[in-house]
Every structure is written in C-alpha cells, then in structure tokens.
Amino acid sequence: QEAHASQMERTFIAIKPDGVQRGLISEIIARFERKGFKLVAIKLVVPSKAFAGKHYHDLKERPFFNGLCNFLSSGPVLAMVWEGEGVIKYGRKLIGATDPSKSEPGTIRGDLAIVVGRNIIHGSDGPETAKDEIKLWFKPEELTNYTSNQEKWVY
Numbered sequence: 001q002e003a004h005a006s007q008m009e010r011t012f013i014a015i016k017p018d019g020v021q022r023g024l025i026s027e028i029i030a031r032f033e034r035k036g037f038k039l040v041a042i043k044l045v046v047p048s049k050a051f052a053g054k055h056y057h058d059l060k061e062r063p064f065f066n067g068l069c070n071f072l073s074s075g076p077v078l079a080m081v082w083e084g085e086g087v088i089k090y091g092r093k094l095i096g097a098t099d100p101s102k103s104e105p106g107t108i109r110g111d112l113a114i115v116v117g118r119n120i121i122h123g124s125d126g127p128e129t130a131k132d133e134i135k136l137w138f139k140p141e142e143l144t145n146y147t148s149n150q151e152k153w154v155y
C-alpha cells in the first residue's frame with residue numbers, strides 16, 4: 001500500500017556521549033538505515049544539564065538521575081528522528097534491553113556495550129514519549145519531509 005511520509009510513525013533516537021566518543025555513530029546509523037527506516041532529522045548537540053533533566057524527567061526520583069544527567073550533558077549527543085512503520089517498537093528491538101548485560105547479541109547494546117550506565121543509545125519507548133522527545137529536541141523546521149527512493153521497495 002501507498003505510504004505517505006507525513007503520516008508515518010516517527011521515533012526519537014539519540015547516540016549518547018559514550019557512543020559518540022567511541023566512534024559508533026556510523027555503526028549505529030547503518031543498522032537503522034539498512035533495516036529500511038528513514039532518517040528525517042539529525043544534529044550533534046551538547047545538551048545542558050537542565051536539558052538532560054527535561055529529557056529524563058520521568059526518572060527524577062531515581063538514585064541515578066543526577067549521574068545520568070551529568071553523563072548525558074558531558075559531551076556531544078547525536079540526536080535523530082527516524083521514520084517508518086513500527087519504528088518506535090522495532091527501534092527498541094534494534095537497540096536491545098536497557099542493561100547491556102541482558103541485551104541479546106545482535107542488538108546494538110548487546111553487541112556494543114557492557115554496563116547500564118554506558119549503554120550508548122536512547123530510543124523512545126512509546127508513541128507519547130516519541131512525540132514529546134521529538135518536540136523537546138527538534139524545532140518543527142528541523143524535521144524534513146521527503147520521499148526516499150527506497151520506499152517503493154521497502155513497502
């Protein structure tokens with residue numbers, strides 16, 4: 001069936017400072033790209049600690065919140081929006097379990113990380129958080145709308 005970009009599902013994916021510093025950007029992007037998902041926004045930013053706190057507001061009460069916000073704001077983060085059918089849920093599948101010691105081999109964390117505090121990537125966990133996180137990290141004009149030549153072969 002015909003898939004129209006503007007109504008296609010979108011998710012927020014971020015490569016955290018550890019993933020950027022370890023040179024894993026191309027490795028991670030390749031996995032989303034090869035699957036057939038479409039990149040609609042991307043930028044490298046160093047978030048402030050306050051911004052990191054906004055991103056992780058759900059975790060405010062957790063003991064690791066402060067350390068987590070310090071970590072996220074410690075260096076460049078590659079913020080992205082990826083689009084495709086089922087991209088929110090399947091993106092989480094590509095990423096693997098939160099704790100890399102429990103992530104399956106073949107997943108990004110399973111293949112590339114060891115401990116939960118350095119799990120290299122973030123992905124929205126549902127439609128509501130995806131919407132909120134895209135809005136938090138990107139201005140509307142930073143989100144592109146285009147037809148990729150792949151689409152007629154992927155769908």
Ligand code: RTP
Pocket residue numbers: 059064068097098116117118119121122123124125
């Ligand atoms: P994610 O989306 O990153 O897979 O994580 P999640 O929502 O499944 O898990 P959540 O509990 O929301 O954790 C978010 C991020 O916090 C860091 N974390 N550190 N030190 C710790 O025990 C601990 N637990 C979680 C991780 O970076 C995790 O991705």
